Amino acid sequence: MKNNKPVFTAVGIVFFIAPLLLLLLQSLSAPWRFQSGYGVDWKLESFRQLIRDPYLWEATWWSILIGFLVLVLNAVVGILTGKALSSYSFKGKPWVEALLLSPILIPVLAIAMGLHLFMIRLGLADTMMGVVIIHLVPTIPYSIKIFHNSYQQMGKALMEQPHILGAGFFTQLFTVELPLLRPALRSVTFLTIVISLSQYAITAIIGGGQVLTLPMVFFPFLENANASLMSAFSLWFAFVPVVMYILVEVILLLLPYSRVPWRNHR
Amino acid sequence: MRTWNVLLIFMIALLAACGQSETKTKDWTKESWDEIESSAENSEVRLYMWGGDEGINRYIDKSVAPVLQERYKMNLERVPMDTPEILQKLQTEKQAGKQDGTIDLIWINGENFKNAKENDLLMGSFTETLPNYNEYYQTNAPAFQTDFGTEVEGMEAPWGKVQFVIYYDSEKIQSPPQSFEDLQTWIHENPGKFTYPRAEDFTGNAFLRHVLYAQADNPEDIYKQPLDEERLSDTAGRTWDYLNDISKDLWRSGEHYPNDLTELDRLYSQGEVWMTMGYNESRAESLIEEDVFPASTRSFVLKPGSIGNTHFLSIPFNSTNQAGALAAINYMLSPEAQLAKYKPEYWGENTAISMEKLPDQWQKKFKSVDRGASVLPSKKLEESFLPEADSDYVDWMKEQWFNEVVQE
Numbered sequence: 001m002k003n004n005k006p007v008f009t010a011v012g013i014v015f016f017i018a019p020l021l022l023l024l025l026q027s028l029s030a031p032w033r034f035q036s037g038y039g040v041d042w043k044l045e046s047f048r049q050l051i052r053d054p055y056l057w058e059a060t061w062w063s064i065l066i067g068f069l070v071l072v073l074n075a076v077v078g079i080l081t082g083k084a085l086s087s088y089s090f091k092g093k094p095w096v097e098a099l100l101l102s103p104i105l106i107p108v109l110a111i112a113m114g115l116h117l118f119m120i121r122l123g124l125a126d127t128m129m130g131v132v133i134i135h136l137v138p139t140i141p142y143s144i145k146i147f148h149n150s151y152q153q154m155g156k157a158l159m160e161q162p163h164i165l166g167a168g169f170f171t172q173l174f175t176v177e178l179p180l181l182r183p184a185l186r187s188v189t190f191l192t193i194v195i196s197l198s199q200y201a202i203t204a205i206i207g208g209g210q211v212l213t214l215p216m217v218f219f220p221f222l223e224n225a226n227a228s229l230m231s232a233f234s235l236w237f238a239f240v241p242v243v244m245y246i247l248v249e250v251i252l253l254l255l256p257y258s259r260v261p262w263r264n265h266r
Numbered sequence: 267m268r269t270w271n272v273l274l275i276f277m278i279a280l281l282a283a284c285g286q287s288e289t290k291t292k293d294w295t296k297e298s299w300d301e302i303e304s305s306a307e308n309s310e311v312r313l314y315m316w317g318g319d320e321g322i323n324r325y326i327d328k329s330v331a332p333v334l335q336e337r338y339k340m341n342l343e344r345v346p347m348d349t350p351e352i353l354q355k356l357q358t359e360k361q362a363g364k365q366d367g368t369i370d371l372i373w374i375n376g377e378n379f380k381n382a383k384e385n386d387l388l389m390g391s392f393t394e395t396l397p398n399y400n401e402y403y404q405t406n407a408p409a410f411q412t413d414f415g416t417e418v419e420g421m422e423a424p425w426g427k428v429q430f431v432i433y434y435d436s437e438k439i440q441s442p443p444q445s446f447e448d449l450q451t452w453i454h455e456n457p458g459k460f461t462y463p464r465a466e467d468f469t470g471n472a473f474l475r476h477v478l479y480a481q482a483d484n485p486e487d488i489y490k491q492p493l494d495e496e497r498l499s500d501t502a503g504r505t506w507d508y509l510n511d512i513s514k515d516l517w518r519s520g521e522h523y524p525n526d527l528t529e530l531d532r533l534y535s536q537g538e539v540w541m542t543m544g545y546n547e548s549r550a551e552s553l554i555e556e557d558v559f560p561a562s563t564r565s566f567v568l569k570p571g572s573i574g575n576t577h578f579l580s581i582p583f584n585s586t587n588q589a590g591a592l593a594a595i596n597y598m599l600s601p602e603a604q605l606a607k608y609k610p611e612y613w614g615e616n617t618a619i620s621m622e623k624l625p626d627q628w629q630k631k632f633k634s635v636d637r638g639a640s641v642l643p644s645k646k647l648e649e650s651f652l653p654e655a656d657s658d659y660v661d662w663m664k665e666q667w668f669n670e671v672v673q674e
Contacts, residue, residue: 220318
């Protein structure tokens with residue numbers, strides 16, 4: 001195996017960094033018309049238009065709040081279910097696992113009407129809690145799968161050890177399991193936030209316009225030929241999960257045995 | 267296990283709590299207008315509408331809402347949502363028997379209106395109560411009586427009208443085609459410089475219906491008749507011949523059609539094709555200003571004419587503020603609000619008002635508005651106006667176009 005680093009860097013630049021830079025460039029200039037004969041025409045118009053949208057901030061805060069709530073619920077449900085699935089064996093376990101995965105196999109839109117009806121009866125339609133709960137449908141199966149795998153990799157022995165040493169449930173969770181689950185927590189954070197942030201139809205129907213998330217403001221603008229405006233919107237859209245991801249990263253540092261910058265290392 | 271029990275109890279409690287729903291509000295169409303206006307004061311009206319155009323959004327937020335605030339101390343809240351989602355929400359609420367909805371006003375027409383009307387999602391017939399509608403609108407005009415072939419029956423009030431035009435770059439094309447035969451010749455002379463969106467797209471379908479109108483002996487045979495495939499077979503045959511004839515000289519030799527108008531607009535913006543189109547005679551203005559379209563963009567209509575349609579405002583069955591919604595619609599139909607909508611400053615869209623019914627001073631104000639160089643004079647637009655056919659033609663075109671043109 002030779003050193004693959006240059007290849008990785010080249011692929012990374014061509015496929016990830018260059019498109020992002022193009023997006024940034026486009027958002028800061030007038031739409032490019034190659035026949036027009038001008039070079040890049042620097043303009044802040046697209047960001048001005050973005051900021052001028054009266055619902056931009058409201059929608060951004062809603063999206064962040066909902067994203068975090070969905071993440072917390074996902075972590076709780078995912079960790080508990082994942083642990084249960086990997087530590088107990090019972091009759092019909094494959095069926096239970098299949099059932100837990102089923103929400104991603106059935107399109108959410110197909111059951112949206114039934115869920116909406118149910119939410120109206122529960123009084124959850126047109127509320128934020130309703131939107132948070134509906135966002136669990138496309139996210140929870142992934143979280144369960146990810147945590148299940150992590151616990152599987154840790155193995156039963158590592159779970160028995162703290163138990164033998166007399167640790168209670170929470171001590172075990174915070175000092176043994178969560179630090180080892182850090183990579184899984186990262187994956188779940190990213191997946192959950194990105195999925196929750198991009199739900200349009202189910203948010204519109206369950207939130208009923210009372211809960212205004214970013215896609216509700218952005219998606220109608222996709223039918224727009226103005227590439228600069230689209231780029232500005234896309235960057236804003238990408239910015240939100242990145243900020244949230246960094247926040248979660250900071251929270252993860254608070255876990256025991258983290259390599260925190262302010263502690264001495266060997 | 268205990269958490270589940272708690273959750274279950276919580277859910278049952280919720281279920282019980284929302285068992286009783288409000289009784290139906292009174293029938294406002296039977297009240298006097300003064301009564302409606304005084305009840306509309308200090309209320310909140312929630313207007314749900316498609317939110318993908320900054321100009322339209324700003325017209326509502328900056329022009330309509332402040333006046334309503336001043337006049338009725340009414341808070342008009344615009345909620346961006348696509349019409350099919352709005353209808354799905356209403357449909358489910360209807361099924362659940364939810365009488366206290368969140369939507370007071372919707373922007374609707376065509377297939378969506380048909381769907382809403384058939385499923386009883388609207389409040390009912392209300393246009394007769396609106397003073398401005400009765401005073402300034404040609405209430406018996408066919409454009410207000412039917413909406414894509416569906417009887418309106420006063421269930422929606424006309425807010426504006428648009429007409430289909432084709433846009434071209436006047437720097438590249440000196441004299442645009444005059445008729446569909448001219449267009450055919452032009453396409454053959456300039457291979458690869460024209461295309462149209464697929465039939466599934468709203469605009470693409472409208473273009474195809476124009477071809478159908480043009481191939482009929484008389485456009486009336488289409489828009490005055492319900493869809494009858496047998497009677498239509500000759501016209502349809504000529505339409506497919508026309509489309510198959512031009513297809514090899516379309517962009518990418520007709521092997522690929524733009525999926526929607528946005529794709530066509532981008533091609534036009536990049537100069538790959540020299541024409542684009544749109545079901546709105548003034549839509550190029552804002553795109554020119556944003557530098558998306560070249561400043562030399564102009565528009566034209568083809569013989570036998572250009573299809574136009576009306577779009578409407580309506581009130582859902584479970585609006586909790588019907589009086590407020592009526593007052594808001596009445597204002598949005600007024601000459602004042604229509605003039606602000608007509609000016610290119612925000613939206614630049616044509617008014618649904620009949621000019622003859624307006625006092626002279628208002629007529630002058632409308633006439634003095636400069637809609638921009640890419641918009642055809644209103645006389646030209648009026649002369650070429652053709653009404654929309656039954657909405658069955660839209661679906662028919664979607665199916666047949668794929669079989670007859672794409673698969674050829």
